[in-house]
Amino acid sequence: MVHLKSTRLEIREAKSSDVKTLAEYQCDPRYLEQYDSKPDSRMIVSQAQEWASQSPRQNYQFVITLIGSPTAIGCAGVRSNNYPRNEGEIGIELNPKFWGVGLATEAVHSLTKFARSLGLTKLHAITKKSNIGAQSLVESVGFRKCSVKNDDIFFSKSVVEAQE
Numbered sequence: 345m346v347h348l349k350s351t352r353l354e355i356r357e358a359k360s361s362d363v364k365t366l367a368e369y370q371c372d373p374r375y376l377e378q379y380d381s382k383p384d385s386r387m388i389v390s391q392a393q394e395w396a397s398q399s400p401r402q403n404y405q406f407v408i409t410l411i412g413s414p415t416a417i418g419c420a421g422v423r424s425n426n427y428p429r430n431e432g433e434i435g436i437e438l439n440p441k442f443w444g445v446g447l448a449t450e451a452v453h454s455l456t457k458f459a460r461s462l463g464l465t466k467l468h469a470i471t472k473k474s475n476i477g478a479q480s481l482v483e484s485v486g487f488r489k490c491s492v493k494n495d496d497i498f499f500s501k502s503v504v505e506a507q508e
Contacts, residue, residue, distance in 0.1 A: 345357055345396075346404060346406070346458070348406070348454045348455075348457075348458055349411065349454075350450045350451070350453065350454045351450060352410060352411060352447065352450060353408055353409070353410065353411065353447060353450055353451055353454065354408070354409045354410075354411055355406045355407070355408050355420060355451060355454055355455070355458075356406060356407055356409065357392070357393075357396050357406060357407070358388070358389045358392035358393060358396075358405060358406065358407045358419070359389070359407070360389060360393075361414075362385075362389055362407045362416045362419075363385045363386050363389050364385075365415050365416040365417075366385035366388060366389070366407075366416055366419065367385040367386075369417075369418075369439035369440065369441070370382060370383050370385055372439070372440045372441075374440040374443075375437070375439070375440050377474070378472060378474070378475050378478070388405065388419060391405060392405035392406070392407075392419075392421075402423070402424045402425040403421065403422075403423040403424065403425050404421055404422045404423070404458075405419060405420075405421040405423075406419060406420050406421060407419050408420055408436075408438065408447075408451055416439075417438060417439045417441075417442050417447070418436065418437050418438035418439055418442070418447075418448075418451070419436075419437055420434070420435060420436040420437070420451050420452075420455055421433075421434070421435050421436075421455075422434055422455055422458060422459050422462070422464070422467075423435070424462070424464060427468070430463060430464055430465045430466065431464060431465070431466045431467070431468065432459055432462075432464045432466075432467055432468070433467065433468045433469065433470070434452065434455050434456070434459065434467050434468070434469050435469065435470075436448055436451055436452060436455070436481075438451075443477065448481050449481060449484060449485060452481065452482075452485050453485065456485070456501075456503055459503055460503050460504075464503060465502065465503060465504045466500060466501070466502055466503065467487070467500070467501050467503050468498065468499065468500050468501075469482045469487050469498075469499045469500075469501075470496050470497070470498055470499070471496070471497050471499070472495055472496060472497075473492070473495050473496070473497055474495070479497060479499075482499045482501075483499070485501075486501050487499035487500060487501040488500060488501065
């Protein structure tokens with residue numbers, strides 16, 4: 345069972361009780377601006393639990409909480425399925441109430457360290473062209489834009505010698 349800690353965050357395996365909290369912030373209009381359709385929190389948690397039971401495990405989907413609080417304020421993942429060996433994708437979402445205070449950056453640093461511990465040497469991130477905040481986030485932690493396709497921007501980062 346994976347459990348990551350940073351200065352202000354815990355990044356842990358998803359629990360069934362997280363569905364309600366995820367669903368609550370996923371209704372926020374600021375959050376929904378970044379999605380074509382409302383995400384299904386029940387499906388997200390179910391998928392996370394299924395991935396956690398797989399062996400060998402290639403995909404990790406976690407819940408983000410503030411240290412000492414059981415309440416989900418976001419979710420994040422590292423997925424290596426469908427990527428070349430030693431490569432994977434990182435993704436993160438946060439409750440809009442917690443945007444702009446560095447928590448996403450802190451989470452990405454923790455996930456990058458975790459990805460390295462899995463033996464991944466290169467990470468990818470995908471954002472919508474309209475999601476300026478996500479683009480700023482990934483660029484601020486060393487990802488570089490590598491391509492644009494339709495409405496998506498693709499970023500990559502070597503994590504072999506990454507400074508975290």
